[in-house]
Amino acid sequence: MATVLQFDEINALAQEIYNRTEFLPKERRKKEITDEIEDLLVIAYVFGEDRVLEAVRSVPNFQDRILPEEWENPDLTKEEVAEGLKPDAQSLYDTVYKQIAGKDFAQRIADRIDEETLDLPALQRIAETEYHRCEETGAYDTAKKTEKKTSLWGFKVWNTMLDERVRATHEYLEADEVGLDEHFVTFDGDMARYPGDFSDPENNIGCRCSLSYTFR
Numbered sequence: 001m002a003t004v005l006q007f008d009e010i011n012a013l014a015q016e017i018y019n020r021t022e023f024l025p026k027e028r029r030k031k032e033i034t035d036e037i038e039d040l041l042v043i044a045y046v047f048g049e050d051r052v053l054e055a056v057r058s059v060p061n062f063q064d065r066i067l068p069e070e071w072e073n074p075d076l077t078k079e080e081v082a083e084g085l086k087p088d089a090q091s092l093y094d095t096v097y098k099q100i101a102g103k104d105f106a107q108r109i110a111d112r113i114d115e116e117t118l119d120l121p122a123l124q125r126i127a128e129t130e131y132h133r134c135e136e137t138g139a140y141d142t143a144k145k146t147e148k149k150t151s152l153w154g155f156k157v158w159n160t161m162l163d164e165r166v167r168a169t170h171e172y173l174e175a176d177e178v179g180l181d182e183h184f185v186t187f188d189g190d191m192a193r194y195p196g197d198f199s200d201p202e203n204n205i206g207c208r209c210s211l212s213y214t215f216r
């Protein structure tokens, strides 16, 4: 499965960054790692956008479903409509630098370098978790924009990796389908609009679930 490969690639990249920066002075190491992870998170967000745009493109003549009042010039090709459904740069930036418990990813990495607790598994876990969060947010933001600018309605299905590492609270959601604005609610009472969006951080760390979107 493509998703498995992806996580392997993220782990390999994190290992490469870790090895290359291990003996650098702290401040330089923070900067190098932050720059590399930032690039990775931008890629993740755009990859999420692309996943949803692919779902939009699978609707026949989706360009005819635009709401004319939402577009400056409603006479558009399929390509132009797909381009217009991408979230703006601010949404991407806000996602990459989202603060969790008062800290963004760069501060989380910097803290661990200062405390000398940044070992390779820790960096890999940070890279995986943040990548996953950005990809799923990019997908969700694109789906939201699609609902705003077209007459299409979005639906989402929760997919786990179907292996023994899937936690029970996420396994509970396997194959659930809800409308775009709805939350997935699991048995511990926590809820999320998409993977990585639970209020309990323990439900987000290390999550590998993903959503598949459809538009009708």
Ligand SMILES: [Zn+2]
Residues within 6 Å of the ligand: 160, 167, 170, 195, 206, 207, 208, 209
């Ligand atoms: Zn999960």
